[in-house]
Amino acid sequence: MLAGGGLRGDEVFGEIPGRNTVVVADKVAINAVLAGCRPDYFPVVVAAVKALCHPDFAYHGPASSTGGSAIVLVVNGPIRHRVGLNAGNNLFGQGTRANATIGRAVRLTMMNVMQTRPGFFDRATLGNPGKYSFCFAENEEESPWPPLHVERGCRPEESAVTVYASNSLYQVYNQLAATPEPLLRCFADALSNLGLPNVKGFNQALLVFAGEHSEVLAKSGWSRREVAAFLIEHARRPLADFKRATRLPGEPTASDETTVRALFERPEDVLIVSAGGRAGSWSACLPGWGNKWTKAVTAVIEEGSA
Amino acid sequence: MLDAILLEQHGVPAVAIVTDVFRATGETMAMSWGLAGYPFLDTPHPIANLRDKDLDARADRLVEPVVALLTR
Structure with missing residues (x-):
């Protein structure tokens, strides 16, 4: 060896x-x-x-x-x-x-x-x-x-x-999306659920796009950075959501309903890979520790x- | 735990406190630094969701053993 x-x-x-x-x-x-x-x-x-x-x-x-x-x-x-x-x-x-x-x-x-x-x-x-x-x-x-x-x-x-x-690893499904936006909304939602561990700081995520989804993104011409920027823009929730779920301390205030917290900060922290089978409308989201x-x-x- | 071990290596008295479910991990850390039997304290698990008054009560119960370890 x-x-x-x-x-x-x-x-x-x-x-x-x-x-x-x-x-x-x-x-x-x-x-x-x-x-x-x-x-x-x-x-x-x-x-x-x-x-x-x-x-x-x-x-x-x-x-x-x-x-x-x-x-x-x-x-x-x-x-x-x-x-x-x-x-x-x-x-x-x-x-x-x-x-x-x-x-x-x-x-x-x-x-x-x-x-x-x-x-x-x-x-x-x-x-x-x-x-x-x-x-x-x-x-x-x-x-x-x-x-x-x-x-x-x-x-x-x-x-x-x-x-x-x-x-964790969760599979993200979307069979109908022919353009990046609706497809990536599914990922942004998966990356911003209330049970995520990283609500208090910016960490990383790894996304693995398999064949069908990779093809949608390839046809769009979106770069890795554009995909990451879209996800950062949409992986966010109002502070009030986090407070109602006691993921952040304190009672939600009126301004918390309209103040959003992003889960990711820098495009390079969203790692994007293309791999997996050609058949099937599945890709994967692997939130960082x-x-x-x-x-x-x-x-x-x-x-x-x- | 590591902080306490390193502080004491530098001559600063220190006491590590873990929640009870982490005793085995504390003991493993001590052993990895050649300090089997290193004394440390514990408190019941968990603490993150305690109200302030309950957390204060936990701290109160630890004062005496902390002083005892610091002055041993």
């Missing part, structure tokens, strides 16, 4: 400072073997683990929280095809070894190397099935937009993985001597 990544066993990938924990290559390799990875998958696992150790990800919060986040791994670049990662039908489901085992290797590394065990440093109230494994590739070839990793500063010929903490202190991190996948 180490040879698959062109690595020595004693190489340090990073640390989790709040836990006094250093992450070393041989321990990650052991967990990749346990997960059932092929050696050529290992560079993806390594890049994901390094991203988890990046200060911007702020590991302890999303990994420990009662919110029970899955660590979502979005893979871009040529390695997708070399290792056979699924970017199409049944995107989040079973059936593809690379998707299943890369995500599993990362979770096992979290448990066994980064001390993230349920009931101790993993305080998930419910967790979610994505905590077993959550890895997929972007369908760059049929996407309306440049690949996610290019949007986030990598070169197209590089491979990269973006790690992102999300405590409920705190603005963690950010998605994109790490280049170094294939070493593999």
Whole structure:
């Protein structure tokens, strides 16, 4: 497994400072073997683990929280095809070894190397099935937009993985929309429900547009930024809504009925990916872990001597 | 918990208080810093939805043990 990544066993990938924990290559390799990875998958696992150790990800919060986040791994670049990662039908489901085992290797590394065990440093109230494994590739070839990793500063010929903490996944349905506005209203509504964790600060969201919806957006010519700007404009609610639901303290005042609170602030905080099957009017909304202190991190996948 | 451990490493007396359901997590944090058995306090869970007077009552009950730990 180490040879698959062109690595020595004693190489340090990073640390989790709040836990006094250093992450070393041989321990990650052991967990990749346990997960059932092929050696050529290992560079993806390594890049994901390094991203988890990046200060911007702020590991302890999303990994420990009662919110029970899955660590979502979005893979871009040529390695997708070399290792056979699924970017199409049944995107989040079973059936593809690379998707299943890369995500599993990362979770096992979290448990066994980064001390993230349920009931101790993993305080998930419910967790979610994505905590077993959550890895997929972007369908760059049929996407309306440049690949996610290019949007986030990598070169197209590089491979990269973006790690992102999300405590849920819901599918968003719309079969009739032929233009972006009605389609995206469904997403804006999904992103602004009263049970969302992030009503007190701006965090991130990940949207995965599958074939039919991607095609609607492609035909419109809307850029990623235009899609994000529309969602930010419409993912907002009056303060009074939040107060009536005790998501914010205090009784609603007359001005609270007309004062709106946006759930997202910057277009780059709405991560947009094209992936999933061509058939079906489904896409997905993955709200970020409920705190603005963690950010998605994109790490280049170094294939070493593999 | 981590804040208390780090403050004490810098010579500042500190006391961590967790709600009771987080005792195992507090103990895990202490162990990860080589401090198994590190003393800390707890209060019944939850606290976020308490009225002010109930929260004050919880704080009142913690004053004495907090002082005891700070001056140990």
